[in-house]
Amino acid sequence: MGACHAVSVSLTINGTRHDIASDLDTPLVYVLRDELKLKGTKFGCGLEQCGACAVMVEGKAVLSCVTPVEVFDGKEITTIEGIAETEIGQRVQRAFVEETAAQCGYCTPGLVVAAVALLENTPTPDSETTKRALTPHLCRCGSHPRVLKAIKRATTT
Amino acid sequence: MSFEAYPLVSDWLNAHDDRLLIHTGKVDIGQRISTALIRIVQEELSLPPSRLDIAPVRTGHAPDEGITSGSNSIEQSGRAVAAAAATVRATILDLAVSRHGGAAADWKIDDGFVHRPGTNLRLDLIDLIRDLPPDLPIDPGRPRHVPEQAPLPAMRGIDDMVQGSFTFVHDLDLPSMWHARRISPPHAKATLRDIDQTKIENIEAKGLQIIRDGSFVAVAGAGEWDVVKAATSLGLACTWDQGGGLPETDISAQLAPENAERFRVVDGTPQNGSVPAPLDAPDMSARFERPYQIHGALAPSAALAEWTGDTLLLRSHSQGIYPLRAAIADSLGLTTSQVEITHVPGSGCYGHNGADDAAFEAALIAMARPNTPILLKWSREDEHVWEPFAPAMAVQVDAKLADGRIIAFSAEAYSDTHRGRPRPGPNRAGPAKLLANRFRAIAMDAYVSPPNMGTHAGMHRNLDPAYAFPDKRLVKNLVRGLPHRTSAMRCLGAVANVFAIESSMDEIARQADADPIAFRQAHLDDPRACAVLHELDRRIQARGQLRDGIGRGIAYAQYKNVMTRVGVAVEVAVTDTAEVRLDHAIIVADAGRVIDPLGLTAQLEGGFMQAASWALCEEVRWDRDGIMSRDWDSYPVIRFDNVPVIDVVLLNTSDQPSVGAGEASPGPTVAAIANAIYDCIGLRLRRMPFTADALTQAALEI
Numbered sequence: 001m002g003a004c005h006a007v008s009v010s011l012t013i014n015g016t017r018h019d020i021a022s023d024l025d026t027p028l029v030y031v032l033r034d035e036l037k038l039k040g041t042k043f044g045c046g047l048e049q050c051g052a053c054a055v056m057v058e059g060k061a062v063l064s065c066v067t068p069v070e071v072f073d074g075k076e077i078t079t080i081e082g083i084a085e086t087e088i089g090q091r092v093q094r095a096f097v098e099e100t101a102a103q104c105g106y107c108t109p110g111l112v113v114a115a116v117a118l119l120e121n122t123p124t125p126d127s128e129t130t131k132r133a134l135t136p137h138l139c140r141c142g143s144h145p146r147v148l149k150a151i152k153r154a155t156t157t
Numbered sequence: 158m159s160f161e162a163y164p165l166v167s168d169w170l171n172a173h174d175d176r177l178l179i180h181t182g183k184v185d186i187g188q189r190i191s192t193a194l195i196r197i198v199q200e201e202l203s204l205p206p207s208r209l210d211i212a213p214v215r216t217g218h219a220p221d222e223g224i225t226s227g228s229n230s231i232e233q234s235g236r237a238v239a240a241a242a243a244t245v246r247a248t249i250l251d252l253a254v255s256r257h258g259g260a261a262a263d264w265k266i267d268d269g270f271v272h273r274p275g276t277n278l279r280l281d282l283i284d285l286i287r288d289l290p291p292d293l294p295i296d297p298g299r300p301r302h303v304p305e306q307a308p309l310p311a312m313r314g315i316d317d318m319v320q321g322s323f324t325f326v327h328d329l330d331l332p333s334m335w336h337a338r339r340i341s342p343p344h345a346k347a348t349l350r351d352i353d354q355t356k357i358e359n360i361e362a363k364g365l366q367i368i369r370d371g372s373f374v375a376v377a378g379a380g381e382w383d384v385v386k387a388a389t390s391l392g393l394a395c396t397w398d399q400g401g402g403l404p405e406t407d408i409s410a411q412l413a414p415e416n417a418e419r420f421r422v423v424d425g426t427p428q429n430g431s432v433p434a435p436l437d438a439p440d441m442s443a444r445f446e447r448p449y450q451i452h453g454a455l456a457p458s459a460a461l462a463e464w465t466g467d468t469l470l471l472r473s474h475s476q477g478i479y480p481l482r483a484a485i486a487d488s489l490g491l492t493t494s495q496v497e498i499t500h501v502p503g504s505g506c507y508g509h510n511g512a513d514d515a516a517f518e519a520a521l522i523a524m525a526r527p528n529t530p531i532l533l534k535w536s537r538e539d540e541h542v543w544e545p546f547a548p549a550m551a552v553q554v555d556a557k558l559a560d561g562r563i564i565a566f567s568a569e570a571y572s573d574t575h576r577g578r579p580r581p582g583p584n585r586a587g588p589a590k591l592l593a594n595r596f597r598a599i600a601m602d603a604y605v606s607p608p609n610m611g612t613h614a615g616m617h618r619n620l621d622p623a624y625a626f627p628d629k630r631l632v633k634n635l636v637r638g639l640p641h642r643t644s645a646m647r648c649l650g651a652v653a654n655v656f657a658i659e660s661s662m663d664e665i666a667r668q669a670d671a672d673p674i675a676f677r678q679a680h681l682d683d684p685r686a687c688a689v690l691h692e693l694d695r696r697i698q699a700r701g702q703l704r705d706g707i708g709r710g711i712a713y714a715q716y717k718n719v720m721t722r723v724g725v726a727v728e729v730a731v732t733d734t735a736e737v738r739l740d741h742a743i744i745v746a747d748a749g750r751v752i753d754p755l756g757l758t759a760q761l762e763g764g765f766m767q768a769a770s771w772a773l774c775e776e777v778r779w780d781r782d783g784i785m786s787r788d789w790d791s792y793p794v795i796r797f798d799n800v801p802v803i804d805v806v807l808l809n810t811s812d813q814p815s816v817g818a819g820e821a822s823p824g825p826t827v828a829a830i831a832n833a834i835y836d837c838i839g840l841r842l843r844r845m846p847f848t849a850d851a852l853t854q855a856a857l858e859i
Contacts, residue, residue, distance in 0.1 A: 022382065023382065030381055034380070034381050034382070037330065038321075039330070040321020040322060041321070042325075042327070042456065043456075043534075045537040045788060045789060046385075046537055047537060047790075049789035049790060050455060050537075050789055052455060052456070079321070080320065080321030081320070081321050083321075084320065096315070097311065097315050097316060097319055100312050100315060100759060102312070102315055102319070103187035103188075103189070103505055103763055104186070104187035104503075104505035105187075105314060105318030105323050106325060106455045106456050106503075106504035108318045108319055108323075109321040112319055130797075131798050134796075134797035135796045135797045137797065138455060138789065138794060138796065139766075140453055140454060140507070141187045141766075141767075142762055142763030142764065142765060142767050143759070143766075144766055144800040145766070145800060145803045146759065146762070148797070148800060
């Protein structure tokens with residue numbers, strides 16, 4: 001890493017710009033959780049296999065547990081803590097509560113982020129499109145049917 | 158019963174500020190016990206949910222209710238809390254009468270107040286509770302007050318969950334806290350030979366600390382990512398004696414009578430003495446198998462520990478803080494009063510996962526660095542490889558028929574122990590069941606559990622079919638010395654047993670050319686079981702003709718033979734690449750009086766999805782060099798692309814006691830999927846998981 005010249009990364013997270021002090025090779029999830037104390041984004045595998053760490057980067061759901069923070073330099077990132085800043089975000093959160101679309105809740109932030117990213121790009125997805133968008137995400141409690149119902153509810157209310 | 162050990166109202170209910178705190182020893186593991194307890198008290202005392210809360214579940218404070226397991230929470234904690242609340246209701250009415258006159262019937266309890274209609278007397282319920290004598294005993298005979306309609310409480314915590322503000326143990330962040338990671342041996346037989354000294358010096362030069370006790374190795378430091386990187390580099394710096402490697406045992410061959418300690422099972426209870434001879438010339442004979450499977454918690458296990466020099470403070474997502482406290486205190490030569498464990502949620506656990514082991518390991522690290530809170534997190538690979546597995550099982554079923562009815566039925570279950578939890582017991586059973594104690598300098602041998610002789614327990618859970626067969630022969634075969642550490646996973650033996658029994662019922666009904674539901678009903682003498690199947694049939698009929706290429710299977714079981722009765726119907730398709738696609742499911746359940754219908758429905762659906770994952774995807778693989786199922790690619794599980802529509806029907810049996818349902822749907826789900834596959838393509842799958850490879854293999858064997 002550039003020891004001879006200062007390299008810095010800055011991210012806009014939930015609308016606020018942050019100059020990042022963590023090492024450039026730090027995966028984004030550790031920067032969010034440890035440096036910025038945004039604990040809503042969860043660590044599940046560190047292998048981009050389970051979706052618990054999803055955040056929204058410029059409108060798309062992105063897994064944050066592998067890619068180093070430097071790759072996100074200058075990007076606008078929305079985490080679960082900022083997801084309610086849009087009307088779609090509020091709608092998805094409300095639908096998850098109304099359908100009780102969680103059991104232990106560990107996969108929930110990643111699923112909410114994925115659902116918001118889906119609906120921002122595809123306002124009325126069919127069932128197959130929704131399932132495809134959520135397939136990178138694991139839920140071990142078996143809340144899947146309720147999550148699918150919640151997303152359907154969020155598209156119709 | 159919980160309230161026999163904790164007989165006072167104040168053991169369960171206490172006024173705290175302007176709220177009523179509910180004390181429980183049961184912990185939320187995704188099954189929503191806290192929501193159900195809040196509802197019980199809300200109904201009894203007409204308190205708004207905003208004035209009710211659950212006290213932190215902490216040793217020394219919470220009632221010791223052992224382990225949160227076996228779908229017992231609602232019957233144990235729920236019954237005690239209900240009886241305490243009923244006692245409070247009667248006593249505060251008496252208190253109001255003695256202070257302000259009238260008869261008890263003149264007073265009403267409503268919305269957090271006790272008031273006397275027609276007067277301006279209006280007393281705050283929680284103030285009255287504060288005035289109750291602290292030694293007021295629970296009167297278990299008090300009838301429960303259940304209003305006809307009470308608003309359903311929202312699931313506790315869900316607002317925080319969707320906002321990312323629900324705190325898991327992984328999210329704790331204390332001032333001056335350090336992070337820690339463990340260095341896993343390549344497999345359970347390996348011992349640490351050496352660590353490259355240069356690497357140690359490099360890591361320590363960065364201000365990190367390496368903790369070593371025999372073959373237990375960990376690294377701790379202030380920055381989490383620095384610790385993760387150091388753990389990787391330290392792992393590469395370790396050399397291990399392989400100890401012959403992991404045994405590449407043929408488990409199926411090992412699960413045989415000649416390797417087993419055998420018990421006849423009568424009315425769900427194992428008996429000492431001889432085992433009856435097998436059925437002579439059975440008309441149906443088949444063997445069913447389940448591989449080793451993992452709990453696979455979405456969050457790898459974690460714990461926060463701090464050693465003050467005198468007291469060990471732990472926060473853990475263990476299902477049993479009191480047994481864990483005893484095991485950790487014994488392991489470290491401390492008294493139990495020197496160890497305090499507070500439950501903090503982890504992700505859903507589905508049984509004995511890595512939580513207890515991680516708590517003990519965090520304690521070992523914290524003892525090496527006093528006065529520093531240590532947050533240890535296992536990696537994904539740690540959890541996949543080192544959690545105690547659900548044991549592999551085999552079930553042999555034989556049946557004799559006459560006139561299209563079963564006249565004799567035999568089921569023999571084979572497996573290693575399902576009892577690996579660190580409960581105290583003879584020969585330091587608690588410490589011996591904590592993983593790190595096998596690797597420390599003074600290492601303990603793997604614990605050999607005695608056979609579980611409990612009723613409907615362990616491997617023989619649901620071995621006894623629900624049907625009134627004239628002759629039943631049930632045998633438990635405990636096979637030990639198998640390669641992997643095993644313990645309790647959701648449903649214990651019920652998964653393999655119900656899979657075997659209900660697949661056999663399907664097979665026999667087909668042989669007899671009988672309708673699968675009518676065939677089962679003809680062998681049942683339990684009217685509530687018949688009612689569940691009747692409703693299942695009605696719902697199936699309402700779906701009309703099956704589409705081409707879709708097969709349907711059904712199954713029925715009553716969990717532990719005494720809890721929730723569940724009938725499941727599943728419709729599946731099989732793709733050109735032999736993948737099983739779940740299309741539609743119906744779950745009909747009778748759980749007695751329903752306290753939290755949403756929670757009950759979520760448990761039944763969740764049980765379906767987890768069982769579908771076991772049935773279609775999950776199997777631990779290993780070779781000499783170690784466990785090969787190390788992540789979600791090498792151990793795939795069900796995902797959103799195979800989620801059916803699930804209709805859940807709760808039968809209204811509100812005059813019957815509430816029974817647990819968290820483990821009621823998985824057994825019938827696995828069997829219904831197997832039966833649906835047969836209906837769809839004519840292949841009888843007798844070994845889980847029913848993967849494309851398994852279907853292809855079964856087709857070749859016809």
